[in-house]
Structure formats: structure tokens, C-alpha cells
Amino acid sequence: MTLAPTRPSAPMPPVESGPSEPPLWRRILPTPKFLTLGVVTLIIAYLAIVPLYYLFWGTFFDASGFTLDGFKRAYGNDQIFDLVGNSLWFAVGAAALSLVLGTGLAYLQVRTDVPFKALFFAASIIPLVIPGILYTIAWILLGSPDIGLLNHYLEPIFGRAVLDVFSIWGMIWVEGLQLSPIVFLLMVASFRAMDPSLEESALMSGASRWTVFRKVTIPLARPAIVAAILIMVVRSLESFEVPALLGLQNGIYVFTSRIYFVLRDYPPDLSAAGALAVGLLVLAIIGVIISNYAGRASKNYQTVTGKGFRPRPMELGRWRPVAGLLIVGYFLLTVVAPLLVLLYTSLLKFYAPPSKNTFSTMTLDNYRQLAHTSSALTALKNSLILGVASATLVMAVMAVAAWIVVRSQIRGRKVLDALAFLPLVVPGLVMGLALSFVYLRSPIPIYGTLFILLISYCTRYLPYGMRYAVTSMQQISNELEESALVNGASWWQTFRRVLLPLLMPGVVAGWIYILVVSFRELSSSILLYSPGNEVLSILIFEQFENGQFTVLSALGVVMVLTLVLLVTIAYKLGARVGLKQD
């Protein structure tokens, strides 16, 4: 692995644990610290390398040996520049939108006395919970120039078809909204861990609020912002749901449509798909390098220090009602409108624009049919098990991994960081193929059980877990850890008693994110599941294929309710163990 160059260690105070040079016998016998670090490293390396190895092999080797034909087939197309152009435009737009929305909402939520704080939670989670297909179709029903309800109601004011969801702007809008929760969760964790005294001193010195936000707050949150941009751009580059439903209609093709086309063929052109994924990989590695560079002077961002602080909400003054209005508007537009469309559709026999007639024929049949779907309960149970297990495992491993990457002086720690990021670029189907390849040949009977799905989920969500944990770790000052060690605590005690509680906001945010998205994972699940191990996303896919859009909407409503309940519980529990709460 020579992908991410190992940089000479940044100038940092020596925070190596324990006595400076342990005797030889101590070095040979593994200490608990060494064991923990070793196991975590092994787990990450194993999870990340299996699919990557498969991807690389499939890309560069065929029956006759090394080959670059895959690249020729993948990129040798006059349209490839258009595709890459569209993709980048879409990805950068969606990332920018989600960054502005997520950061803005998080800031208002954590640091100001904005009204309607309860709405934030729903506004930040629900676009993530609604299955992608449903959220996108809900937006078609809202924003289509031909049948969009919003266009219908806006027509008297702005004229015909003022909104067009079937455009690159529409795609950016829908994708940006769907991604904004990742940013929100990251930034909330980051703002919570930020000492407001820095901002207060700036205010005292006469800076305006906007200047403080721009010159103090945002720079302090830079690690989180960089992480968010990185995830966002790669995620939107990979996204196919939104481009497929919104872009194709007007002939806007993206990079991933190529991956889709080459994998559709028989035999599936793994080599070309791999070549395309390698393109993403290169972009992602550049991203990781930039983000490491941006986060290099880590001491600058260490806002959680030995000094006690209590984030005091900033008073918005006369801007308070304006902010309140903005929040309500945002909430209505991004949460209430799509949810209402789904709720409305779930009560119909077939979708038709609202009229007296549709309201009088409403029925609960779709919910009844859902209740009679035999696998619904099993699927819900399996999804819950997988979601909770993968979120917990990933965040537990990543809390330690973040220490390795941010704090330790171990050589090659950046390689670990890059490794944990790479599964993000492996297309879901390729991941499924890789895992089935390995576990079909494994003597341990994992193929055909729930475990193979668990492994797949843990691999797919490693990158998110890593970003959440690393971002939080970068904000915790060395001095806390050092004082614990000076006072005689072991590394493990320090980690568990000092670092972990301080990391909690980030860990909980990552946990919630993984739980929620795992309910939606389809592309690898569909290949790896076996009878009795169905998960909710497969059920959604089946209802969708059946053409039961109304039943699907009902399922979407049920999912939103289930996950909102779960996430509420997680928030309450997380707040209890977390550093501080509102």
C-alpha cells in the first residue's frame, strides 16, 4: 500500500504513554494498550483490504495477466468528459448546499438561543431516514414542472413551472438535503466541544457577530468542515439514485451511470467498473491527503482543554424572530412537505393529485397490507440488529483508531486513516461480490448468515465512523490525557475515563448516522442476504418492484416513525453520557 505517503510526524509534544523506554521483556509481552491497538488495526486493515484487493485484482488482471483494458472500456467513450463534468458539478453543488445547511443549522442549534429548537432534530434526521427512492419521488411529486404540487400552488404567483426538479439544480437540491444530516451531526459534535470564550473575547474586542463566526468559529471547526466536505463530495460522486430518477429524464448522465451500465452487462464487466472506482479512489485519496494537511496543525483546533467551560448560547437579539422564521420555513419545505406527500400517498389506492375525490376515497389498506407481509417483522428485527450492532462496533473500533491516527506517534498511522476511508469508493455491488467471494471459500460458515451482512455494513460504514471519531479527537487537547498519565493512570484507564467521555458527542453522532443509513443499505444486502435474513431495505426494494408505490409510502412512514423513536432514545442516552448538553 503506497497510496498515502507516510509523512514525517508533525511537530507535536511527546505524549507517548507510559514510562519512556520499557524494559525488553515488557516490549515482547503485549501490553493491554498494544493488544487493543493491534486488534483495532487488524480489524480495520482486514475489513478494508478484502474488498479493495478484490476490486484491484478484478480491475488490473484478467485470465491472461496484467491489463489496462478495463480503463479503456470505462473511459474510452466520447461522453466520459460530459459524465465527469456533470458528476463534479452535481457533487460540488450538493456538498456545498449540505455544508451550508448542515453547518448553519448546527450552529443555530448549539450556539444560539434560536426558537423552535425541537424542530432541528426532526429537520436534521428525517431526510436521512426516508429511503432515497421515496424521498426523491416525493420531490418529483412536489417539484415536477408537469405534476409538481408546489408548482401548482405557486403558479398563480410566479407563473407556470417555476420549479424544475428534473435539472441539475433539482438534483443538487434533493441530494444536498439528503446529505445535510451528515454535516449537521458532525458540526453539532464539533460546536458542542468548542470553548465559547474565544468567541466571547472577539466580541468583547468589538468584532461583529458575523466577523466572529467567519474569523473564529469557522476556523475552529475546520477539521469537521474538511471531513464533511470530503465525505459529501465522495458520497455525491457515487450517488446514483438521485441522478437516475431526476437526471435521466432530461438526459443528464453522471459518472456512476457508467458503473451501472458496465455492471449490468453479462458477464458483468468488473474490470471496467473497477477502473471507474479507481478513478473515485484517486479523488478520495487526494481528499484524504488534503484533509490531513488541513488538520495537521492539530493543536490549533484543540478546544476541549483542561479549562472548564460551558457553552453559553449566544443571544440573537432582534434577529431571533428572523432565525425562527427561517427554521420553520426550512422545516416545512424539507421535512413536512415530502412527509405529507408520502403520508397522503400512503392513504391512496394509486397516486393522483389531491382533490375532493382523492380525500374521500382514502383508506388504510396499504398499512393493512404491510402488516400482512409475512417478512415485515423479521426484516424489521434483522435491520435493527444489524443497525445497532454495526453502529456500535464501528464506533467502538473507531474511537481507538482515532487515537492512533490523531494522537499516537506510530509510523504509518496515516495509512490506517486512508485505509479506513477507502471502502467509501467501493461500489456496493462490488463489495457484495468481494464478500461473497471470500466467505464462500471460508471454512467458517459465515456465508448465508446475518454475519456476512454485518461484515458488509461494518466495512461500508468504516469511513463515516472514522471521520466522526477523528474530528472529535482533534478537538480534545493533549493536556487532559497527559495529566491523567502523569497522575499514574494507565493508558487504558486514561482512554476509558478521560478520552472516551470527551469523545462521546462525536461517537454518538456517528452511531446515529450509521444506524440510520444502515436501514437503507441495499446494493450489497441484496446479493448477500439469504432466506430468513431479509432486511428492511430489501422489503422496500420488493414493494417498489411490485409497483406498490402506495404501500411503499406506507412503509416509508412506518420507517420514519421507528427510526425517529430510536434516534430520540439514542440522543437521550447519549446526552447522559455525553460531555454537555443543552
Place this chain on the structure above:
Amino acid sequence: MATRPGRLIATIGLTLALAACGGSPTASNGTSGGGEASSKYDQYEALKGQERRDKLMADAKAEGEISLYTSMTSDVAEAVTKAFTDQTGVKVNLYRAASETVLQRVLQESSARHAGADVVETDALEMAALGKEKLIAPYTGERRDLVGKEGQFDNWTASRYNLFSPSWNTTKVPAGTQPTSWEALADPKFDGQLAMELNDYDWYLTLYGYWQQHGKSTAEIDKLFGDMANGAKVVKGHTVMGELLSAGQYSVAASNYTYLVQRAQDKGAPVAYRPLVQPVIARPQGAALMKSAAHPAAALLFEDWLLTEGQKVFVDLGLTPSIEPQGLKDPLEGLEVISVDVNKLLNEQKKWSDQYNALLEKSDKLG
């Protein structure tokens, strides 16, 4: 620790080395099954009628279960497996996914000699691919002879057909103005009103071949398709195609499955596909026995059953069976029906898929 060569890199290297021991992940490991495997069906193939059914029932019950991989939609799959289990007492383990996923799973499993499926039921292209990979065993029951010649393929047999025909939104297309021929879809009056599906190159190649046989020149045919694609809205998936048709996003869908439109119509949605535009294009969906089946008697029983009682289940769900059950009137009687050319689909797949993509990518003519 910092002074010694990175343990971390060593660990990662070790993992890589271990992973590499697995050998080439994508190189072919040969196919499982082998020549002698199909013989597990021989003892039954000579039997006929009730005798065959009785023997299969007894042996299948002893095997206890069957593993079915299929791309039937879940409502169909549920009805079929329930009826089968009710009538035979043999439990069905169902793996359901899109046809290309079914194929990929079978290929993966067979390359590792893992006996996953006993019977596979899916789309023509994937069935033909399984035949080409020599993974399926010959099936020669009497029931196969009842399936028309156009439904008997190498080792696999059509169990039902999906019919492609234009459908339209009845509020946007008043009676009498609907398309009455495939050529009519090229009419400029449907610009901005016609939907085409991203993956229907099987429909495309069949219609293309039909027009060639009926004396149209390549230039004429390309012009017709070009005029269709000009201003067309491209959608992915037949479900979305149907949903948005009924919602009024466009007025005409070029190539939806008739049964999906029928279902929407049955619920009262303003959509229609009759009178059917001719030729109706039928794509076979087929079933086959796996050479590697762990439950051969149950597999054979299932295929026999699917082509007998199972046909009735298909009819009840509004699907088109490959053997019209006795006493029922063939709904396609008197219509010109052509079948998708499966060999062309298998052997020239990439060519047609690329050509169709190119056609659709040029459809970018709407503002």
C-alpha cells in the same frame, strides 16, 4: 515505539498477504456440477404422468425442502411458493432479487462449488447465460413439450412471458388518439410526452429485428427510434415508469409490462394499454434445474408443478403463462405476438445495450 519500523504497516502488510493467499478472486475456477451431476435427474426423466408425480412427491418430501432463486416480483413469488408448499408439503427457501443479481449470485456460488439454488427462475438473458455457463441440467418432461417451440431453449424452459406494449394515461390521451402502432410513438405529437426505459434494449433489439424483417431499411428504423427518443423522457425501472404515467408526468410509456399497467388500472388509475399495439413483444421468463442441486427431486417436482398448477397461479395474478391452462381463453388469440430473440440478446448483448444507450443519451432535447 516511534523509533521502530512501523508495526502498523507490518500488520497491514500481513493482512494483505493473508488476503492474497486466497488467489485470484475473479479468475474462473471452472464450473461446478460437472457431467455426472445431471444424472441425478435421469432416474425421473423416463417416468411419465402420475407415476412421475408420485415418485417425485415421495422423494421430494424426503428431501424436505427446495431452494429457489428467482426474480419474480415478491407478490408473485409469495403466491407461487405458498401454493407449491400447500400442494406438496415441500418447504421453499426463497432468494429473490433483480435478474442480474440472481445471475451474479449463482455465478459466485458455483465458482466456489457452493450448492445454493436447486431451481432458478428468471429473465431470458440471465437464463441463457446460465445455459452458456453449463450450470443447468436438461429438462425434458412432458410439460416442456406443451410449451410452444419459441419457449423451449437449451436446457431451460419458458414459464411465463412479460409483454411489452405501449400504455397511456387516459386523461391526457383521449380515447381514439392513443398510439395504434409502434411507429406512432415516433409522432412529434408525443414529443415531451413519451417515456422510454433505461434498460429495455431487449425490447429495442426485438422491434429493430422485426422492422428489418418487414422490409424497413436500417436508416428508416434508426430514424423511427431517433424520433421516439427525440423529446423522450428517460426513466429507470418499469415501476417508476408506471407510477409517473398514472400521475400524469407524461402521457405515453413506450415499453412497459402490460401486467403492471393492468394492475394500476384495476385499482382505478387512469391508465390503459388496450387495444394492444401489434406486434406484442413477449419476453420469456424461464426456469431450469441446477446441475448442482442438493434437492434434485424437489427441484424437478417444482419445475413440473410450475408448468402445470403454477401456470394457473400466474394467470390468477394477471401474468401471461407459457402454457395456457385448459378451458381458459387465450387473451392473445388473434394478435401478432413476437418473442424476444434470446440468442441475439445473449450473443450481441453489449452491442445492443450500447446502441440503445447512445440512442437515449441523445434524447437530451428537452429544456
